[in-house]
Amino acid sequence: MGDHVDVGGHPTWVDVRGRPVGDAQVVLLLHGGLSNCDLLLDALEPTLAARYALVAFDRRGHGRTADTSEPFHYEDMATETIRVLEQVVDRPAHLVGFSDGGIVAILVALRRPDLVRRLVLIGANFHVDGLRPLELGEDGPQVTAIAESYAQRSPDGAEHFPVVVEKGLTLMRSEPTLSTADVARIGAPTLVMAGDDDLVELSHTCALYEALPAGALAVVPAASHLVPVEKPDLVARLVDDFLGSAWPPATMMPIGRAREAAPAQP
Template sequence: MTDTVHMWHDERGAGDPVVLLHGGLTDGRCFTGNLDGLAGTFTLYLPDRRGHGRTPDAPGPITMELMARDTVDFLERVVGGPSRLVGYSAGGTVALLVAMRRPDLVERLVLISAAYDLDGMIYKPSADGEPPAPVVDAYAEVSPDGRDHFPVVLRKIVDAAETEPPLDPSELRAVTARTLVLAGDDDLVTLDHTVAFYRALPNAELAILPNASHLLLMEHPETVRAVVRDFLTTDAAPTFMPIARAAQ
């Protein structure tokens, strides 16, 4: 893959591999104090995607498809094969694309506060106004491109959001991995979209956290970690009164 970017990553823990994919305009540090606790069970890989964290920007756009290709390259080159994939927010969309394009590389899939179509989000990425200072400060703290490059990355993400075609729910049938769809009851991603996401996937389970927003990793770190760990370490148990699954 000549157009891929080698992503900087952190690696910790021991056990089967789990790759954590961060949200947009943040980096692997967003898993501090929540999902990084899975290192007691798994080997965790926390890559920073192109233009995020410690991975420099590259010429050209920053699209979900390009970041999915980077992640495929990372799985093949660094992890060395299939992995459990956990994606938060925009990282969930990247994880979804990887699972669609290369199902052989995804053993299980966790999608946290993610969307397959930006119309499912209450707010879309925007370059209008001043970005939140904590977001810019966190970028400047580690980015090899420096603080002044943040508006460039933001503009690329907004442009991609405006031009990259959405996924059709029928395309999600390409995902073969057992999948957990997890979101807050007051999420940036609408509940209707989250439920549609769950229903479009062929082998999915749904969890909605009460009193939780799009920042559920910060609001309910122990609960999110427990739900994700349980999903990644146990097999699906048959229910006594299946409705939707009865037709599968």
């Protein structure tokens, strides 16, 4: 059931589903840009709700959370996420981030590793140069669907949508600017996932995976950047398997992972 919660002095839409937060491991779902928390909840709740407490929230200017006059920055979104972890979750959680939400998850893991159990990064880039060119016509079906979803939820009204789009595109064109050395500081086991025709360059996705000390990789065939929408059951199974398995995995012919010295994590 969703409701507005004061997060850093701003009414923020938070939705909690599945098992009670105090009785199970928590999975915090971080939505993509120009989206809202319903996207990942719809994809993952049927599979994960029986085992986990699912917490999702709409970032400032998205979904049911009102915008402010400030521009969008990923570091500010990470601060917002850390506050949700501290106020709503109140303990370490698994972070599942899609697109912009994956970037936010990376920043949270770098700033507050004490709050992160495992990461799932879906269609995420660590540097702005990792994105392929994207052309979205103003009257195209994707923009129309996003605009309708925004109008149905936003307390700012449909007329504010162009402002959010401009702030979102400005963000995407200028951030993030992390390096593989930054990524290498993430110690939490991390699943990197992407569609085989993703907005993020496949080489960039592989660079993200290869830079991680404890990484796993899933490239979903016949899928685009919107893989959680296109193949929700498969994405949910991959996430469920990753979160529920020991780390490092006990494969039959380890090569790169043969050098991992960390003890298995439940």
